[in-house]
Amino acid sequence: MSFDPATLVYDANGLIPCIAQQEGTGEVLMMAWMNADAVARTLETGRVTYWSRSRQAFWVKGETSGHTQALVDLRVDCDRDCLLAVVRQEGPACHTNRRSCFYTSVTGETETELMSPMV
Amino acid sequence: MSFDPATLVYDANGLIPCIAQQEGTGEVLMMAWMNADAVARTLETGRVTYWSRSRQAFWVKGETSGHTQALVDLRVDCDRDCLLAVVRQEGPACHTNRRSCFYTSVTGETETELMSPMV
Numbered sequence: 001m002s003f004d005p006a007t008l009v010y011d012a013n014g015l016i017p018c019i020a021q022q023e024g025t026g027e028v029l030m031m032a033w034m035n036a037d038a039v040a041r042t043l044e045t046g047r048v049t050y051w052s053r054s055r056q057a058f059w060v061k062g063e064t065s066g067h068t069q070a071l072v073d074l075r076v077d078c079d080r081d082c083l084l085a086v087v088r089q090e091g092p093a094c095h096t097n098r099r100s101c102f103y104t105s106v107t108g109e110t111e112t113e114l115m116s117p118m119v
Numbered sequence: 120m121s122f123d124p125a126t127l128v129y130d131a132n133g134l135i136p137c138i139a140q141q142e143g144t145g146e147v148l149m150m151a152w153m154n155a156d157a158v159a160r161t162l163e164t165g166r167v168t169y170w171s172r173s174r175q176a177f178w179v180k181g182e183t184s185g186h187t188q189a190l191v192d193l194r195v196d197c198d199r200d201c202l203l204a205v206v207r208q209e210g211p212a213c214h215t216n217r218r219s220c221f222y223t224s225v226t227g228e229t230e231t232e233l234m235s236p237m238v
Binding site (some may be wrong): 001004017021025026027028029030031043044054073074075076077078079082084094095096098101102103104105106107108110111114 | 120122136138140145146147149152162163184192193194195196197198201203213214215217220221222223224225226227228229230232
């Protein structure tokens, strides 16, 4: 029996969060959202495909920027309401041109930028 | 000026997703939700504190199970609508007693369990 994306748990907008993690280094690159069709497309094509909430359209990661995410492994959590995509990220994952979207460290006192845009 | 959790972007329920990642190994352990008060408590106490959507109460990770998460670093993403907590996880992070909640690998064909409960 093939895997059915309908067996995942989606929110009121029909979306499930997906964390992207770099294969090998374990670096957490970004988090974005998928709907059931985006999950199916990701599995079918091997190219990580999100659902853009702002554009209300499929978002094949890197399609315009070239900063693609090749799927290595897709994992679902115990509650089936969150995904982890292990990927091979080409270049920066973040739209700010940084490798990861999580480049700001927060303490009770202040925020510190941990990484610079890639050149 | 101290960091103000109100500067983060919360969803319609006042929540922001927080990914927990093990320091050193980079293993993604779980994803859960925080509200602004949970963010503040996490930073103040150094113990990762979520907001339980099912119980509608603060959830100090490991308070009952002993499987605590000591905060090493809290990071906010470029859109300020997702958090990454780098932690020192004591024992399993998952309620199924597995180290990580992401223990199931999905392909177009099937699901495969990648890890067993800890003993």
